[in-house]
Amino acid sequence: MLDVTKLSAAYGQVTAIRDIDLAISEGGILAIIGANGAGKSTLLKTIAGQLPTKSGSIVFDGDDVSGLPAYERARRGIIMVPEGRRLFASLTVHENLQTALSAKRKGAWTLDAVYDLFPLVAERKDRRAGNLSGGEQQATAIARALVANPRLLLLDEVSLGLAPSIIGELYASLPIILEQGTAILLVEQDVSRALNVSDEVHCLLQGATSLAGKNIALSEISAAYFGTERDS
Amino acid sequence: MNLLDPLIQGILLGGLYALFAAGLSLMFGVMRIVNLAYGDFAVLAAYGTLIVVNAALISPLAALLIVAPAMAVLGYILQRTILQRTLGLSPLPSLLVTFGLSIIIQNLLLMFGSADQKRLSLGGVDTASITLPFDIRVGVFPLFIFLLAIVILSILSWVTAKTQYGRLVRAVSDDPATVDLQGVNPKQIYALATAIAFGLVAIAGLAAGVQTSFNPTSGSMLLIFAFEAVIIGGLGSLWGTLGGAMILGVAQTVGAAFAPAQQILAGHLVFLLFLAFLPNGLTRRKVRA
Amino acid sequence: MSASVAQVLVEQRTHFVRRWTRTSIIGSSSFLVVAALLAVLPFMVNLSLVYSMIDLFILVILAMTWNMLAGYGGMVSVGQQAYIGIGAYSMVVLADSLGLNIFAAIALSAVVCGVIAIPISFLVFRLVGGYFAVGTWVVAEVVRLLVVQFPQIGGGAGISFSAMSDLSRDWRIATSYWIGLGATVIVVAACVLLIRSRAGLALTAVRDDMTAASTSGVMVTAVKRLVFVFAGAGAGIAGALIAVSTMRVQPDSVFSVQWSAFMIFIVVVGGVGTLEGPIIGVLVFWFLKQLLADYGPLYLILLGVIGIVFVLFVRGGIWGLISRKGRIELFPVGYNFSKKL
Ligand SMILES: Nc1ncnc2c1ncn2[C@@H]1O[C@H](COP(=O)(O)OP(=O)(O)OP(=O)(O)O)[C@@H](O)[C@H]1O
Ligand SMILES: [Mg+2]
Numbered sequence: 001m002l003d004v005t006k007l008s009a010a011y012g013q014v015t016a017i018r019d020i021d022l023a024i025s026e027g028g029i030l031a032i033i034g035a036n037g038a039g040k041s042t043l044l045k046t047i048a049g050q051l052p053t054k055s056g057s058i059v060f061d062g063d064d065v066s067g068l069p070a071y072e073r074a075r076r077g078i079i080m081v082p083e084g085r086r087l088f089a090s091l092t093v094h095e096n097l098q099t100a101l102s103a104k105r106k107g108a109w110t111l112d113a114v115y116d117l118f119p120l121v122a123e124r125k126d127r128r129a130g131n132l133s134g135g136e137q138q139a140t141a142i143a144r145a146l147v148a149n150p151r152l153l154l155l156d157e158v159s160l161g162l163a164p165s166i167i168g169e170l171y172a173s174l175p176i177i178l179e180q181g182t183a184i185l186l187v188e189q190d191v192s193r194a195l196n197v198s199d200e201v202h203c204l205l206q207g208a209t210s211l212a213g214k215n216i217a218l219s220e221i222s223a224a225y226f227g228t229e230r231d232s
Numbered sequence: 233m234n235l236l237d238p239l240i241q242g243i244l245l246g247g248l249y250a251l252f253a254a255g256l257s258l259m260f261g262v263m264r265i266v267n268l269a270y271g272d273f274a275v276l277a278a279y280g281t282l283i284v285v286n287a288a289l290i291s292p293l294a295a296l297l298i299v300a301p302a303m304a305v306l307g308y309i310l311q312r313t314i315l316q317r318t319l320g321l322s323p324l325p326s327l328l329v330t331f332g333l334s335i336i337i338q339n340l341l342l343m344f345g346s347a348d349q350k351r352l353s354l355g356g357v358d359t360a361s362i363t364l365p366f367d368i369r370v371g372v373f374p375l376f377i378f379l380l381a382i383v384i385l386s387i388l389s390w391v392t393a394k395t396q397y398g399r400l401v402r403a404v405s406d407d408p409a410t411v412d413l414q415g416v417n418p419k420q421i422y423a424l425a426t427a428i429a430f431g432l433v434a435i436a437g438l439a440a441g442v443q444t445s446f447n448p449t450s451g452s453m454l455l456i457f458a459f460e461a462v463i464i465g466g467l468g469s470l471w472g473t474l475g476g477a478m479i480l481g482v483a484q485t486v487g488a489a490f491a492p493a494q495q496i497l498a499g500h501l502v503f504l505l506f507l508a509f510l511p512n513g514l515t516r517r518k519v520r521a
Numbered sequence: 522m523s524a525s526v527a528q529v530l531v532e533q534r535t536h537f538v539r540r541w542t543r544t545s546i547i548g549s550s551s552f553l554v555v556a557a558l559l560a561v562l563p564f565m566v567n568l569s570l571v572y573s574m575i576d577l578f579i580l581v582i583l584a585m586t587w588n589m590l591a592g593y594g595g596m597v598s599v600g601q602q603a604y605i606g607i608g609a610y611s612m613v614v615l616a617d618s619l620g621l622n623i624f625a626a627i628a629l630s631a632v633v634c635g636v637i638a639i640p641i642s643f644l645v646f647r648l649v650g651g652y653f654a655v656g657t658w659v660v661a662e663v664v665r666l667l668v669v670q671f672p673q674i675g676g677g678a679g680i681s682f683s684a685m686s687d688l689s690r691d692w693r694i695a696t697s698y699w700i701g702l703g704a705t706v707i708v709v710a711a712c713v714l715l716i717r718s719r720a721g722l723a724l725t726a727v728r729d730d731m732t733a734a735s736t737s738g739v740m741v742t743a744v745k746r747l748v749f750v751f752a753g754a755g756a757g758i759a760g761a762l763i764a765v766s767t768m769r770v771q772p773d774s775v776f777s778v779q780w781s782a783f784m785i786f787i788v789v790v791g792g793v794g795t796l797e798g799p800i801i802g803v804l805v806f807w808f809l810k811q812l813l814a815d816y817g818p819l820y821l822i823l824l825g826v827i828g829i830v831f832v833l834f835v836r837g838g839i840w841g842l843i844s845r846k847g848r849i850e851l852f853p854v855g856y857n858f859s860k861k862l
Contacts, residue, residue, distance in 0.1 A: 074415035088403040103415030266651025336825035339818035511647040
């Protein structure tokens with residue numbers, strides 16, 4: 001469904017990711033790992049269209065979308081939960097969810113279905129998003145993305161700064177989302193948590209792929225993660 | 233001295249100023265733009281109405297049905313082609329460009345029109361008045377404009393609070409860099425907001441053209457009145473703006489009752505008092521730049 | 522390299538900081554040479570040109586100080602005409618009514634404007650973003666409406682300035698010219714010194730990073746206030762020069778918002794937020810004016826169009842194109858960091 005080939009992107013003159021190749025199929029999940037500043041968020045932003053593609057291609061459902069603006073990609077079903085949640089602070093939780101209706105995408109995730117998946121969000125429906133706790137905000141951000149009925153869901157560090165119990169709750173929703181045929185590209189700093197939900201990982205180091213594949217041993221991953229020499 | 237009469241006239245005048253202020257504060261609320269050519273577009277609309285009236289021999293109110301949509305289209309195009317390029321963290325580019333537009337419009341009107349005062353006439357309605365209890369006479373037209381302002385503000389506040397477009401307007405004002413992830417083109421939201429503001433400015437321009445006279449440079453004063461109403465009312469609140477507009481109107485008419493030549497100065501001074509002692513306006517809400 | 526690293530290296534004496542570069546030495550000395558050449562101009566060309574050059578000096582002063590305000594400080598004022606008017610009227614009162622020496626009267630007019638700008642800054646600094654601009658405009662309107670209340674200074678009709686009327690016409694024009702030239706040199710030098718100072722460093726930070734600077738609080742507000750007062754005083758000098766050169770102060774003319782339009786045009790075309798830009802902009806403006814001013818509205822429309830085109834497509838102005846994004850400077854205000862040999 002998504003085929004990324006030799007993708008590079010830059011902030012001004014500074015190249016932040018270089019020659020990234022990755023692919024993901026319907027209902028599949030791929031975890032992107034890497035240290036701080038490795039380029040994980042940059043990769044997601046480039047796929048979502050918030051950062052222009054410098055070179056390479058992003059083929060989604062057969063079309064190269066790399067030239068399309070972010071809102072057009074969202075309408076085609078590439079939906080991102082951005083780093084730091086980025087809820088609309090003065091809107092209520094319910095209104096935040098409603099904004100995603102503008103993607104005009106039909107599917108299983110109606111507002112009611114989303115509220116069923118996240119009772120926590122349903123309880124806070126009428127509260128201003130600016131007055132939510134971190135966990136509530138993150139759940140609302142994922143809920144908002146679901147309302148757009150994503151074909152591909154990009155999740156950027158959903159666990160950042162949250163208590164283990166709420167992280168567990170959020171991760172528990174992922175299999176249900178995948179069941180609908182939605183593919184998930186997940187950025188996660190915690191390698192073991194990433195390995196829990198996905199057998200396939202893609203490790204970035206200073207903007208380039210340092211390791212990618214399925215069922216890789218933890219020791220090998222940590223070498224790729226920190227950029228230390230691998231033992232042979 | 234009878235102050236009741238100027239008080240009521242001032243409140244009605246506030247309706248006119250609220251019409252002006254609504255569009256100015258809409259554009260600021262959505263894009264953080266202060267359109268320095270705002271009053272000049274009102275005057276442009278008044279001249280446009282005059283032209284349509286003379287060409288088609290219809291009443292200014294009928295002409296408005298042509299001029300208001302035309303202004304809205306102009307606003308939309310202006311936003312997509314020019315103003316959009318000035319958006320950003322710094323208010324400098326949008327201020328400079330709209331100030332340039334102001335100079336261009338004023339001088340175009342001077343070139344193609346003339347420098348003398350013009351007025352739109354409704355053929356009798358504009359001078360008709362009714363008598364209220366306590367022997368207070370109010371003009372039918374100012375009363376109509378006041379009621380129209382309340383209707384329009386009600387519609388605007390309903391749109392912002394209840395419709396999807398209104399939600400997106402508030403969303404884009406909270407975080408312009410994130411709405412595109414919701415499948416929304418922020419430029420479209422901006423251009424629609426400017427179109428609405430320009431439609432409003434056409435209505436306000438017509439109302440001002442009937443109630444007072446206008447010339448190519450009277451736009452500056454209209455901008456200043458709209459601005460004062462917005463600041464007295466408090467940023468980001470439509471009803472606050474109506475309150476601010478009424479305070480400004482009353483300050484002017486009551487001021488004029490004491491010293492006929494000082495109407496405008498009185499309004500300015502009340503504005504400065506608010507700025508000094510109630511800088512967040514009636515609604516006291518803090519708004520980021 | 523970050524500023525703190527640079528500082529450490531300088532303290533360890535392995536590196537040194539030069540503020541004068543080859544171009545800034547050439548630039549500043551040619552500025553002085555040009556000033557010296559200009560000083561003898563009245564003996565060489567006809568007086569109508571000399572007379573119109575006084576306008577040019579007034580515009581340089583206005584543009585330089587508006588640029589400090591808007592280009593460096595991020596404060597877009599469209600109300601500098603308040604200080605132009607106050608400066609012009611102060612000049613009349615100080616020199617004519619109180620009989621002060623012309624030079625003292627100009628200096629004092631600047632002081633008066635600076636002092637008046639202080640309370641005004643407390644009012645207008647409360648306005649956010651673009652509303653600041655309209656706020657300054659309202660203040661200018663208020664000043665105008667107040668000034669015309671006083672018949673002692675001519676009310677709405679204006680008042681003439683007669684302190685120099687016993688000079689012959691030629692000498693009067695030449696003297697006004699020299700006063701204008703002197704004032705311009707002083708104001709330009711003051712701008713350069715202000716940007717070189719600590720406050721200037723903070724200002725440059727404001728210019729380069731609006732968000733970071735606006736969150737860093739008190740210091741920034743104090744520096745902005747300093748610049749606001751400085752610009753007010755500068756516009757006051759310009760106003761005093763208008764009184765000197767036209768020998769008449771008319772409220773509708775000194776308080777006209779058109780002054781703001783001119784300053785903005787000059788700075789935008791020359792290059793916002795640079796010291797060289799306003800000077801280049803003045804030359805362009807002055808040239809266009811000699812060429813087109815007879816066309817009235819058409820001329821102003823053209824200025825508006827050119828200004829908008831520059832904001833949209835040539836943000837750095839003409840100086841931005843010449844200097845290749847700030848790597849050349851004619852005034853010694855930058856920091857050039859080099860390794861010791
Ligand atoms: N807006 C930006 N402008 C310039 N450079 C940026 C910007 N955002 C990120 N970078 C740089 O790009 C590189 C990759 O950043 P990115 O945010 O993608 O990293 P990350 O892997 O998501 O890190 P983290 O785990 O801390 O979120 C870093 O060197 C960062 O400094
Ligand atoms: Mg990140």
